[in-house]
Amino acid sequence: xxxxxxxANRVDRGDTDAIVPPWDLSTANHPLIKERVKAAALGIFNxxxxxxxxxxxxxxxxxxLALEFRLSRAGVRKVIGFLETYExxxxxxxxxxxxxxxxxxGAQARAPAPDGGAQILDISxxxxxxxxxxxxxxxxxxxxxxxxxxxxxxxxxxxxxxxSILDDIEKIVVDARQFAHLEKKFLMKIAExxxxxxxxxxxxxxTEVRHQPHWCATRIQSLPPERIAENQxxxxxxxxxxxxxxxxxAAAFMKLVIAxxxxxxxxxxx
Numbered sequence: 208x209x210x211x212x213x214x215a216n217r218v219d220r221g222d223t224d225a226i227v228p229p230w231d232l233s234t235a236n237h238p239l240i241k242e243r244v245k246a247a248a249l250g251i252f253n254x255x256x257x258x259x260x261x262x263x264x265x266x267x268x269x270x271x272l273a274l275e276f277r278l279s280r281a282g283v284r285k286v287i288g289f290l291e292t293y294e295x296x297x298x299x300x301x302x303x304x305x306x307x308x309x310x311x312x313g314a315q316a317r318a319p320a321p322d323g324g325a326q327i328l329d330i331s332x333x334x335x336x337x338x339x340x341x342x343x344x345x346x347x348x349x350x351x352x353x354x355x356x357x358x359x360x361x362x363x364x365x366x367x368x369x370x371s372i373l374d375d376i377e378k379i380v381v382d383a384r385q386f387a388h389l390e391k392k393f394l395m396k397i398a399e400x401x402x403x404x405x406x407x408x409x410x411x412x413x414t415e416v417r418h419q420p421h422w423c424a425t426r427i428q429s430l431p432p433e434r435i436a437e438n439q440x441x442x443x444x445x446x447x448x449x450x451x452x453x454x455x456x457a458a459a460f461m462k463l464v465i466a467x468x469x470x471x472x473x474x475x476x477x
Contacts, residue, residue, distance in 0.1 A: 210386040211253075222322075223458055227289075227294070228252045229293040229294070229308075230293050238288075240289055241282075242321070242411065243278065244285045244286050247272075247283070248286045250275075250276060251272070251286065251295075253296065253311070255308055257306075260410060261307050261408040262307070262308070263305060263306060263307075263412065263413045264306055264415065265304060265305070265306075266287075266296060266303065266304045266305070266409070268316065269284065276347075277364065287304050293308065294307060294308065326393075333416055335419075337416060339425065342413075346413070346465055346468075347462075349406075349413070351458040351461050351465075352458070353401060353410065353461075354397060354454075354457040355454040355457060355458050356401040356406070356459075357397045357398075357401050358448065358449050358452050358453060358454040359452065360400065360402050360403075361400035362438075369393065369396050369400065369449070370446065371391065372389060372392055373446050375389055376390070376393060376439055377439055383430035383431075383433070384423075384427050385425045386430055386438070387423060387426045391417055391444060397449070400413075403435040418468075418475065429471035429474065437467060438467055438468075441464045441467055442464065444463075445457060445461060
């Protein structure tokens with residue numbers, strides 16, 4: 208109780224530098240969990256509060272979280288259950304765990320409940336109703352401008368990370384599944400390289416739609432070895448333009464990537 212009072216006092220004083228987890232503001236009895244589990248929950252909460260995970264986006268997989276926090280998969284499930292108790296995340300069967308917490312000053316705001324006007328973004332429902340044509344239109348609007356910004360703002364470290372992903376992409380010959388996975392990772396890294404949090408959040412939603420099973424299956428089907436090679440060349444050209452901070456060339460190559468993805472989709476349906 209004392210800890211909750213101290214946390215509440217920090218918020219009342221307007222201490223906006225303090226990141227206060229909701230369990231420290233609660234007067235209810237906490238679920239009984241081990242300190243390692245609670246420490247991992249705090250680690251994930253801090254990632255959400257600082258914007259690494261934005262509202263509506265999916266957490267990393269259980270396996271990835273287990274490696275990050277040195278827990279068993281069962282331990283990670285306890286962490287997720289604890290965070291769900293305090294309405295920080297919400298589990299969706301067969302889709303993953305999504306952020307439903309909105310950090311504001313003092314990191315105390317939560318996303319409104321569904322009956323309060325706002326709703327949790329259901330990525331799987333969006334993916335089921337959106338068409339590839341709609342996705343292509345959206346990407347045609349967002350991605351050229353995204354790479355223009357990235358060409359201006361990507362740091363040396365951003366480019367090194369992107370180069371590392373490209374190196375992995377260039378090793379692929381026939382593994383369409385791995386190529387599709389790394390292609391999404393490559394584009395997401397570019398979005399992060401804009402250092403525009405709003406754009407990054409929007410692009411995470413696009414990426415989450417692409418992660419849905421039937422979207423993945425469609426993309427994989429469209430990638431025979433010769434198409435993989437063509438896409439590797441396009442991504443390499445895009446990287447070179449970003450490395451040279453050439454915004455216009457980056458946008459032009461991004462349009463080729465989009466057009467190539469559209470051609471891949473059309474050819475897979477013939």
